[in-house]
Amino acid sequence: MASFTSGRLHVIGGGLAGSALATLMAEDGIDVTLYDEAEPFESRWTRGMQTAPESHKTAEPEIFHDPDGVVADYFARWPEIPTKLIRPAHCVMGLKRGRRKPAIITLDQGISRALIARRLGFIARAYTAFSLWQNRYASEESRVEGTIASGMLESDEQANVPGTYHRDALAVLAEVLFSMPAHRCSKALLGRVMTPKASKLFSKSHEPVFSAIDPIILNDIALPALRERFITSGGSIKANTKLGDIDSTSDYATDLLFDDDSQIVLKPNDAVVLALHPKPLCDAVPDIGMTPAPAKRQTMAFELKRPFAEPRCLLVSDDIVRAIYCNRRHLQVSLNSGLHIPNDGTIDQFAHRIWQRCVWLCDQYLNLDLQVRSENAEGFDHPNYRFIDAEAPFPELSPGLAALRHRLQPPWKNLFLCGDSFPAEHAPGPAALFTSVKQVRQQLQAFFSN
Known part of the structure; x- marks a missing residue:
């Protein structure tokens, strides 16, 4: 167990990000209190969860981009959580351009690799690779071009529009992953989260990059196991407590104000983590400057x-x-x-x-x-x-700001942001969430060690 000062950690938001981080920090020996407006350790990740017996616990499945296996690595530390919580996901993308024959692309090896591999000839592959790679550095005003719907192709002239399959693929991903029409999604946003760096485009690795998280195991086994670990490690839970505002000096957050008229006075060596979705995050800390866009x-x-x-x-x-x-x-x-x-x-x-x-x-x-x-x-x-x-299972940010997440900084030295809105270089989803948990844990360890 690491040696830390006597500072206390306040984690606001008891969803998957807040619960995961709070459990790790409690096991690190930190005095942690977890606050949530509902009940901590209840997944809001699987929105629309149906738990009635006749529904067979219908939940929106979570198939996500995780080439480094970040999510499985997190849960592997607790043997009571089944390994089948995270499974390989078999994904296929069906693309069509006009009346051309559809292209069936498997995504088990990643979208970039699949789109490049299906092109014939070195020049065609190089062109597709370059087109995908340059999206990472596109202007925020440059938007993904939408595909032509099959029902709109009435004339031969329209049917023979050449187009490109990789452009179609980006348009489909923009709508599926971000739940917004392609023309509203910036190329930079999609490029940064779905297209790897140049060195990765031609990597010979054949590890699956798409995984699936089982929402039933997550809600019935994984989250209760985390809760038990958190309480056993001395963590405190404050349910039905909604954050109203944060008082501060120019450098530090000083008071947490809740809607039930309660107040928590922060000591100089206390830290606060906001593990909130963008809308309540912006309401609590307007200085962050993010504009949420509901989806x-x-x-x-x-x-x-x-x-x-x-x-x-x-x-x-x-x-x-x-x-x-x-x-x-x-x-x-x-x-x-x-x-x-x-x-x-x-x-x-x-x-x-x-x-x-x-x-x-x-x-x-x-x-x-x-x-x-x-x-x-x-x-x-x-x-x-x-x-x-x-x-939509992604940060509800406007397209431009979502691509600029790496520039967003918390305004006070003892405030930390956690969740799938951060870090910017990951596809929004479980992999980004647990990457953020890992990074914030390291930042907190450094904070409490000083």
Whole structure:
């Protein structure tokens, strides 16, 4: 156990980031108090979580970019947490440009590698590699170009637009990962989080770079195990406590003010970690200067009678469906951002339309027959379904500021920021979250050692 001074740590935000960091710091011997407006160690990462028995605990699956295995490494330190919490994710991207034959690209080796490898000839591969790499340094005003939806191609002139598959791929990823139309997403944002540095583009490593986190194991086993470890290590929990404001001098945060009229006076050697989503983070510390942009992912789930052995994901340049997740006994569908869900009596017709498109897409790209897995609702040609009011699993930042995250600094010396908004060089998601936890832990160790 490291030797630290007697400073106390206050972690604001008991979601996955705050809970993970608080547990590590408590085991390091720091006196930690964890605050949350709800109940700490309850995952808000899987937004739209359905826990009723009849729902089979439907949750939006988390398939994410993690070439370094950061997430699995974090949980590996606790043997009571099953290793199958983190699994290899089999991802496929189906791309089409006009009436050209679709290109099926496996993402198990990463988007950059897959797009480069499918080009014929050294010159074509070099051009694609350069086009992907230069996005990392694009202007913030340079936006990702959207793909042409298949339904819009009425003339031969439009159908023969040459285009590029790598441009299509970036547009699809912009909408699927960031839940925003491609034209609103800066190339720099997407380039920094999805395109590796030049040395990585031609690496001969064949490690899978996409993983899947099982939301059921996370909520039922992993988070309770962390809570038990935290309490055993002497950590304190303050539930139903919402941060209102922070008083400060020019250099240090001095008081934590909560909405229940309670106040925590900070000593000079106390530290505060804000493990909050961007909206409450901006409300608490306006000096950070981040502008949150709310994002909703239009998602629906179809209930199947046969479970999937492993999580699989299809990202597709389709004018109705953008992503399909095969997860346990459910098929979960992220809809195109331009598609509007009807609020009248045609909702079942809309569900049938989505289901038929999913059947075709899975047969086309995954060689998967959904009909044999389905158990259709009585009187309908589609399985039972539900709409999930899910927030997009990424920082709700405006595109320009999201690409400039590396310039954002907390305004006081004893304040630290933790979560998937940081660090900037990672794809928003679990890998960025646990990378941030690791980095903030090192910063706190240095702070308390001084």
